Amino acid sequence: MTGTAAAPGGSPDGRDPGTSVGAGRRPPRTLDVVPTRRAAPRLATGLTAGVALAVVLLTLRVLSPQTPSEGVPEQMRDFFTLSISVLVESLPFVFLGVILSIAVRIFVPETLFTRLLPTHPVARRAAMSLLGVLLPVCECGNVPLARGLLLKGLSVSEAMTFLLAAPILNPVTIITTYQAFGWDNGILVGRIVGGFVIANLIGWLFSLHPHQERLLTPRFESACRMDHDHPQQGARMRRSVLAFAEETSTMLPALVVGSAIAGAIQVGVSCETLATLGGNPVLSVLALMALAFIIAICSNVDAFFILSFGSTFLPGSIVAFLLFGAMVDVKMLALLRTTFTAAALVRVTATVGLCCLVLGLGVNLLA
Amino acid sequence: MSTDRFPGGAAGVPRSERSRGRRFRRVNAVVLTGLAVAAVGLGAANATQGPRLSSAEINTRAVIARAEQRLVLTANQPLADVEPSQVRVSPSTRIDDVSVDGATLTIRFADILDYDTDYTVSVDDVSGAFTTAVGTLRHGFSTPSVDVFTLLRDTADDPAGQDAPDRIFRNSPTGAESAEVFQAPRIQEYVVSESVLVAATRTNGGSALVLTSLADGGSATVPTPVGGPLHDLRLSEQLLGFRLGGEVDPVTSALVAPLYILDLTDPSGVPIQAVGLDGAPLSVRDFVFVPGSTALVAQAADDQLYLLDPIAGAAPTPLGQHAELRGFVPGTTDLVVADPSSGSLIDLADGSLAPLGLPAADADPATTAGKLVVLDEDRYVQQFDRVDYALARTTIGSELLLVDPSGTERIFRPTSETSRIRDFCVSPNGQLLAIEVVPLDGVINDDDLLPAFSDMTTYFVELSTGTTTRSVSGFLPSWCR
Numbered sequence: 001m002t003g004t005a006a007a008p009g010g011s012p013d014g015r016d017p018g019t020s021v022g023a024g025r026r027p028p029r030t031l032d033v034v035p036t037r038r039a040a041p042r043l044a045t046g047l048t049a050g051v052a053l054a055v056v057l058l059t060l061r062v063l064s065p066q067t068p069s070e071g072v073p074e075q076m077r078d079f080f081t082l083s084i085s086v087l088v089e090s091l092p093f094v095f096l097g098v099i100l101s102i103a104v105r106i107f108v109p110e111t112l113f114t115r116l117l118p119t120h121p122v123a124r125r126a127a128m129s130l131l132g133v134l135l136p137v138c139e140c141g142n143v144p145l146a147r148g149l150l151l152k153g154l155s156v157s158e159a160m161t162f163l164l165a166a167p168i169l170n171p172v173t174i175i176t177t178y179q180a181f182g183w184d185n186g187i188l189v190g191r192i193v194g195g196f197v198i199a200n201l202i203g204w205l206f207s208l209h210p211h212q213e214r215l216l217t218p219r220f221e222s223a224c225r226m227d228h229d230h231p232q233q234g235a236r237m238r239r240s241v242l243a244f245a246e247e248t249s250t251m252l253p254a255l256v257v258g259s260a261i262a263g264a265i266q267v268g269v270s271c272e273t274l275a276t277l278g279g280n281p282v283l284s285v286l287a288l289m290a291l292a293f294i295i296a297i298c299s300n301v302d303a304f305f306i307l308s309f310g311s312t313f314l315p316g317s318i319v320a321f322l323l324f325g326a327m328v329d330v331k332m333l334a335l336l337r338t339t340f341t342a343a344a345l346v347r348v349t350a351t352v353g354l355c356c357l358v359l360g361l362g363v364n365l366l367a
Numbered sequence: 368m369s370t371d372r373f374p375g376g377a378a379g380v381p382r383s384e385r386s387r388g389r390r391f392r393r394v395n396a397v398v399l400t401g402l403a404v405a406a407v408g409l410g411a412a413n414a415t416q417g418p419r420l421s422s423a424e425i426n427t428r429a430v431i432a433r434a435e436q437r438l439v440l441t442a443n444q445p446l447a448d449v450e451p452s453q454v455r456v457s458p459s460t461r462i463d464d465v466s467v468d469g470a471t472l473t474i475r476f477a478d479i480l481d482y483d484t485d486y487t488v489s490v491d492d493v494s495g496a497f498t499t500a501v502g503t504l505r506h507g508f509s510t511p512s513v514d515v516f517t518l519l520r521d522t523a524d525d526p527a528g529q530d531a532p533d534r535i536f537r538n539s540p541t542g543a544e545s546a547e548v549f550q551a552p553r554i555q556e557y558v559v560s561e562s563v564l565v566a567a568t569r570t571n572g573g574s575a576l577v578l579t580s581l582a583d584g585g586s587a588t589v590p591t592p593v594g595g596p597l598h599d600l601r602l603s604e605q606l607l608g609f610r611l612g613g614e615v616d617p618v619t620s621a622l623v624a625p626l627y628i629l630d631l632t633d634p635s636g637v638p639i640q641a642v643g644l645d646g647a648p649l650s651v652r653d654f655v656f657v658p659g660s661t662a663l664v665a666q667a668a669d670d671q672l673y674l675l676d677p678i679a680g681a682a683p684t685p686l687g688q689h690a691e692l693r694g695f696v697p698g699t700t701d702l703v704v705a706d707p708s709s710g711s712l713i714d715l716a717d718g719s720l721a722p723l724g725l726p727a728a729d730a731d732p733a734t735t736a737g738k739l740v741v742l743d744e745d746r747y748v749q750q751f752d753r754v755d756y757a758l759a760r761t762t763i764g765s766e767l768l769l770v771d772p773s774g775t776e777r778i779f780r781p782t783s784e785t786s787r788i789r790d791f792c793v794s795p796n797g798q799l800l801a802i803e804v805v806p807l808d809g810v811i812n813d814d815d816l817l818p819a820f821s822d823m824t825t826y827f828v829e830l831s832t833g834t835t836t837r838s839v840s841g842f843l844p845s846w847c848r
Binding site: 280283361364 | 412
């Protein structure tokens with residue numbers, strides 16, 4: 001690891017010191033899952049099991065009554081409805097993110113990021129925070145993509161900057177926010193500028209860590225290291241299929257668990273209760289941040305969701321909702337936990353939360 | 368955060384690495400502490416901040432056209448209840464109602480506001496629903512000017528020896544702008560709305576009805592029934608009313624004529640003839656549209672008043688017999704009617720009749736009372752004429768008196784004592800008077816149903832001050848229709 005030997009303040013190539021996962025004395029290489037001869041039989045077994053499971057589920061659905069929910073308690077029905085809505089909303093973006101991640105890992109030349117990104121760390125993170133303009137996926141889709149970027153050799157701070165900024169600084173989110181609020185009360189500007197500043201602040205803070213790879217889970221870190229030490233060989237398409245299986249088997253359980261937690265909290269905490277706090281200049285910010293955390297709605301559509309609260313809540317609280325929800329929520333934390341340590345996520349959540357609170361209160365004071 | 372997996376303090380870890388680890392933790396702590404302090408400070412500032420105005424919304428075109436219009440002020444936070452006494456408006460105008468809904472404060476003005484005037488609305492001591500601090504909401508807005516039209520008849524020949532055309536001008540009563548909007552060889556009369564001008568022109572074969580768009584100047588002639596010249600045009604919303612031909616009643620000398628209504632939005636362009644209770648065509652002495660509606664009040668030959676809505680096709684509603692229709696109190700649907708001994712107000716909302724107890728004017732007994740325009744329940748303007756037979760040519764001098772319970776005040780008198788007022792009317796908002804003045808040597812053009820005099824001038828006068836804001840050549844100001 002170059003970071004351990006680099007002088008404080010930056011490495012000679014201008015990148016964050018000690019940050020590149022899998023970066024050694026030689027240039028970073030493609031880091032993929034280790035190929036084995038048993039991979040093909042495993043894949044066939046997995047596919048067979050998957051098809052069998054799908055057949056079983058379809059059979060169950062066909063044989064089950066048309067209104068199976070009648071005997072289920074109302075809260076349980078709410079739980080399933082809310083959880084499944086979060087899951088269904090996120091699923092396409094997760095798959096899109098996985099596909100983009102594979103494209104980055106397998107089809108993008110290794111030297112592309114080195115050639116295109118600025119060499120100065122600050123400018124490099126700023127460029128990463130604008131990458132969402134080219135990759136407009138929801139925040140949940142950014143997690144597999146960020147994993148791909150990490151495997152490609154980008155630093156944790158750079159990947160984190162991308163993760164936090166891309167859900168906001170992408171054309172879909174900007175257009176939907178503009179459609180919902182126009183230029184009213186600085187909500188759109190607050191979201192764009194706030195997203196950029198907060199993402200780069202977190203990126204800078206993480207860049208100060210002497211061993212950024214230790215912000216990753218041991219499993220992901222070891223996968224990176226193994227991938228680096230034993231780069232995968234073989235046809236690109238085969239490697240893509242294997243990487244797809246690997247990423248989806250990591251992401252989907254996390255997404256299901258995150259969606260279930262989001263559904264459970266929404267059943268327990270009434271959104272109407274939070275809405276009653278909408279008129280208080282201070283509590284409204286906290287209430288909408290809490291709402292953003294538990295409803296775990298995608299950043300591409302959250303502006304239209306909160307538009308219905310626009311007349312109840314103050315503009316600062318809406319800015320805080322649009323920022324905090326796009327960066328941190330229950331589902332996102334579950335997805336991020338596949339990659340980052342709990343301590344790193346606590347640090348991110350605390351910093352992003354305080355930043356959004358300050359920005360929301362500031363907008364309420366000035367708007 | 369200590370849970371980050373640092374090798375901090377471990378033996379064998381380079382000093383520089385331990386130093387960078389400490390720096391990471393220190394910078395994180397400083398940033399988090401700074402953010403927390405900023406959040407607490409901003410929270411305190413928010414909690415102690417009084418409400419401020421975020422936005423304001425008012426339809427300035429509507430406030431000079433209709434009463435009971437709203438100003439909506441939106442504060443930056445939900446508001447506690449506001450009493451009407453907390454609201455100040457300059458220049459002063461009456462407030463009908465003040466209501467609060469969340470961060471929105473709605474102020475309803477009782478009256479139509481003045482044209483071309485800068486208003487300031489202040490709401491004092493407003494407190495937030497969740498904060499204790501108070502603030503002042505202040506908003507200023509300017510009302511637009513209004514257009515009033517006049518007709519200039521020209522009976523002279525132009526330089527080419529042709530009969531000069533009659534022209535209709537659009538004027539600003541408080542500014543200096545005037546522009547010609549329509550001309551025709553002979554214009555009998557006209558009415559105008561915000562978007563269209565309808566002129567009754569004289570042709571060789573009789574009358575024609577010409578519609579002119581005020582937006583692009585495009586004109587079209589509308590086919591009209593035969594049976595005599597068109598006269599007494601009235602316009603409300605998209606409905607045009609007119610009378611056709613008619614006969615003079617030998618007893619009252621009033622012209623009684625059938626009434627037609629034309630829906631300008633109806634592509635067929637066929638006017639509907641008003642009918643009475645028996646379903647037979649109704650001949651009327653006078654009629655007037657109810658402001659802002661498709662209904663009208665017509666006075667039949669027997670003085671019976673009917674409330675009609677020919678487009679809706681509802682049966683006429685009798686309103687009683689009265690000698691004279693005097694129009695509506697500005698900004699209301701209160702109809703003023705007059706009988707030989709008294710005047711009354713008919714509230715068209717419920718059909719109730721209330722005697723009009725107007726104070727008597729303190730006028731020179733040598734003058735003769737003329738037209739009376741009611742401004743509100745105890746305030747009116749009346750014309751008084753003084754006829755002087757002493758000169759070789761009999762002269763008539765006129766003046767307008769404003770009468771209210773506090774007394775009588777002369778509001779207007781022509782500069783020349785021998786000029787007379789032929790007609791006058793009040794602007795829809797009750798702010799200005801439009802007064803037609805005929806000079807002593809004005810020559811009548813009596814081959815029209817609505818004759819005019821040469822060199823007629825229309826004056827615009829502020830009712831509150833008696834100041835003449837402007838005078839323009841021509842007559843028949845559109846407010847008189």
